Amino acid sequence: MKAIMYERYGPPDVLELKEVAKPTPRDNEVLIRTHATTVTSGDCRVRSLHMPVGFGLIARLVLGVSRPRQSILGSELAGKVESVGKDVNKFKIGDEVFAFTGARLGCHAEYKCMPEDGAVVLKPANLNFDEAAAISSGGTTALDFFRRAKLQSGEKVVVNGASGGVGTAAVQLAKHFGADVTGVCSTANMQLVRSLGANHVIDYTKQDFTENGETYDIIVDTAGTVPFSRSKASLKDRGRLLLVLSGLPDILQMPWVSMTSSKKVIAGPAAGRAEDLRFLAELAEAGEFKPVIDRRYPLEQIAEAHRYVDTGRKKGNVIITLEHDD
Numbered sequence: 096m097k098a099i100m101y102e103r104y105g106p107p108d109v110l111e112l113k114e115v116a117k118p119t120p121r122d123n124e125v126l127i128r129t130h131a132t133t134v135t136s137g138d139c140r141v142r143s144l145h146m147p148v149g150f151g152l153i154a155r156l157v158l159g160v161s162r163p164r165q166s167i168l169g170s171e172l173a174g175k176v177e178s179v180g181k182d183v184n185k186f187k188i189g190d191e192v193f194a195f196t197g198a199r200l201g202c203h204a205e206y207k208c209m210p211e212d213g214a215v216v217l218k219p220a221n222l223n224f225d226e227a228a229a230i231s232s233g234g235t236t237a238l239d240f241f242r243r244a245k246l247q248s249g250e251k252v253v254v255n256g257a258s259g260g261v262g263t264a265a266v267q268l269a270k271h272f273g274a275d276v277t278g279v280c281s282t283a284n285m286q287l288v289r290s291l292g293a294n295h296v297i298d299y300t301k302q303d304f305t306e307n308g309e310t311y312d313i314i315v316d317t318a319g320t321v322p323f324s325r326s327k328a329s330l331k332d333r334g335r336l337l338l339v340l341s342g343l344p345d346i347l348q349m350p351w352v353s354m355t356s357s358k359k360v361i362a363g364p365a366a367g368r369a370e371d372l373r374f375l376a377e378l379a380e381a382g383e384f385k386p387v388i389d390r391r392y393p394l395e396q397i398a399e400a401h402r403y404v405d406t407g408r409k410k411g412n413v414i415i416t417l418e419h420d421d
């Protein structure tokens with residue numbers, strides 16, 4: 096099968112299209128033929144080892160000190176079940192599914208095996224493969240942070256970086272949970288963020304939301320521009336700052352903020368659970384959650400996709416499409 100491999104950390108040029116052995120599903124696994132996958136900001140971080148402050152060494156220890164241990168990137172996909180192991184009873188050949196491998200990666204390939212009890216779910220009928228491929232990464236991240244923050248209906252939420260992969264999911268999910276949502280983005284993305292249901296949109300090139308006198312129950316920062324020092328005055332009493340993008344100092348600061356104020360900083364990696372995928376699929380099926388697609392690239396042009404995601408300015412998700420002869 097075709098797969099995109101990289102043998103050393105670096106710029107998008109390290110990515111190579113290779114022919115590798117097609118995997119065989121174990122007894123409890125399904126073999127999925129990939130129709131669409133994504134390039135996330137996480138893929139670009141892992142490829143380049145460009146990590147948030149304080150995580151450089153930890154990342155090398157986890158991902159491989161001198162070269163990557165997992166040479167195929169990609170954390171989400173959508174496709175069709177091509178074969179099943181003998182103990183599989185939740186899926187059958189031909190089922191259309193989407194899946195999330197998270198930090199285990201491995202989705203930038205024509206085929207991927209997943210345990211039937213893992214993060215693999217039937218594709219919502221009203222989404223195409225491209226849309227279904229983009230449900231998991233932003234969706235599970237936003238969901239996990241809102242769960243940790245105990246988001247309540249009626250709360251005021253501001254999402255900084257509302258037009259990105261996590262931001263577009265966070266705006267839609269906060270609206271679903273009954274919040275009053277403000278999206279913060281650049282001028283060009285205001286209409287997009289409004290279309291996702293945001294009650295208010297702030298153009299960060301014209302106004303600094305931390306200085307406009309408003310206060311919020313929850314501030315979500317996906318852009319890394321509103322640390323606690325800048326945003327604490329914009330948090331209500333018992334307010335929570337969700338640092339989707341955080342460095343080690345932000346994480347070390349968390350207990351100190353809780354001990355010394357009524358406010359809270361929540362940071363660190365999000366958990367991507369199978370039940371969250373099922374929840375997001377139900378929401379998508381009900382028309383309440385729709386992944387935003389910015390650009391599509393064929394598998395062969397994945398380096399171009401990485402170059403675009405590297406800009407840090409994508410709108411929602413960047414899709415990689417795979418052609419199959421039939």
Ligand SMILES: NC(=O)c1ccc[n+]([C@@H]2O[C@H](COP(=O)([O-])OP(=O)(O)OC[C@H]3O[C@@H](n4cnc5c(N)ncnc54)[C@H](OP(=O)(O)O)[C@@H]3O)[C@@H](O)[C@H]2O)c1
Nearest residue numbers: 136256258259260261280281318339340363364365407408
């Ligand atoms: N903690 C976790 O588990 C976890 C999970 C997923 C992602 N992440 C991290 O979270 C970050 C965001 O991920 P993503 O996938 O959403 O990235 P993305 O799709 O590249 O989006 C980043 C967004 O930031 C916006 N932005 C840039 N400068 C800004 C500024 N000064 N003020 C406000 N917005 C600004 C951009 O919008 P404009 O073009 O409008 O400026 C862009 O839409 C990444 O660093 C990623 O590594 C963490």
